[in-house]
Amino acid sequence: MSEKTFVGMQVGGISFIDEGVEETLDIFTDLAGVNAIFISALSWARGNAGRSGSGDYPDHGGQEPDNLQGGAFFPPDPKYYHGTTIKDFTAPDPLYEGWDILGDVIPAAKERGMEVFTYYCETAHARPKPLWQPGFSQVLEIDAWGRKDTRPCFHNPNYKNWWFGVIDNWLNEYDLNGVMWGIEREDPLSSMIVSAEVPTCFCVHCRSEAHRRNIDAGRAAEGYRRIYDYLTAVRGGHEPPDGKLITFLRHLFEYPEVLQWQKLWWDGHKGLYREISGQIRFFGPQYQVGFGIWQMINTFNPLLRAAFDPAEYKLYADWLKPVFYNAPGGARFVSFVNKMCQTILGDASPSEWTPILYKILGLDEAPYEDLPAAGFSPEYVKEFTRRHVEAVGPDVQVYPGIGLGVETVDRAINPPDVEDMVDASLAGGAGGVMISRNYSELTLTNLAAVGTALRRHGRI
């Protein structure tokens, strides 16, 4: 483990605009000893950029909605985007006019000895959509019925080239220490089961990849449609005579091409991580590659847990930020179990399934009924940090994402909770912490609690 304790902070451009560059950086260092900032330089998602979306503003920053549209908060240089149709993606939001959030913040952060990273998280949310962005509709996924869907396809070279252009643009034009990148998206089977969404992607690029793998795309699409119709019927009250899980498995076994397509989708997801990792390393060993790992992937969803072995990350990351938001974890897990019980786990109730899922997932948390108010425990943060540290070994650091301010929480997050999160991360073997989700939605009192805990451990 390195000597230095990593104290990262995720921050969107709006905070520097609302509160001033020097003033904001002073708060980071004074309150919490932050030594690495992660600027959300490109985002359409409220969890990563913009003011708090809950209408409940913290004790600093703008106190009214900013109606985030999103895009690039730096000026994209056209010379990096010849290989893609996505060329014009500067955020149109008037609040950001005249700002280059990277160029305006990096020098001040470097003067303080901070490391600076860009970070991007491609979220599960389909909104806000980059509707205004010319060329984006050309990279959208195609669903199993042949319709364009709402998110970009990982096998589409047009989309991938756009990303390679963004990385080129960032690393050539700005004095960065690296990039944190991540995707928070469900695979086609999970998105049907958990989120009642249509299965994707059957675009020409995915079909071409399937052809190389000798997968029958027509059978796969037919299988997904069959399962989608089945799950829709179950959600509508259909009670299959042989039970909901067994009937689901019967459909799946009838169409093994669906599982082949799952692998194709997951490989596209992982492939983009690997290519971006290699591209960053191409620029030189001084650049760090960090990956954010969604809580749905690292904790909640057994299908995603099976598909993403955390040990694999050591092939292409210098460090990981697994999201272990324990306070909102209770309400979010309840929501996840409820959705599973509306479909394939519908043979028993959420409160019956919860202790079984705990066993399967390696959790030991409050009973279902108490979970939203209780949240997940600090012990969860410790145990899951330890699992990840052990999985990736000594060459890859783990910096748990600790949730100080997160929307949709049924449970307040107070300074003692925050100190527990830091204590648990360090007890689990973390090399530091990533203060999340976003400075604009957390309170200064909670931020100060990070500093209190780190000082108590002699880490800052």
Ligand SMILES: [Zn+2]
């Ligand atoms: Zn595709």
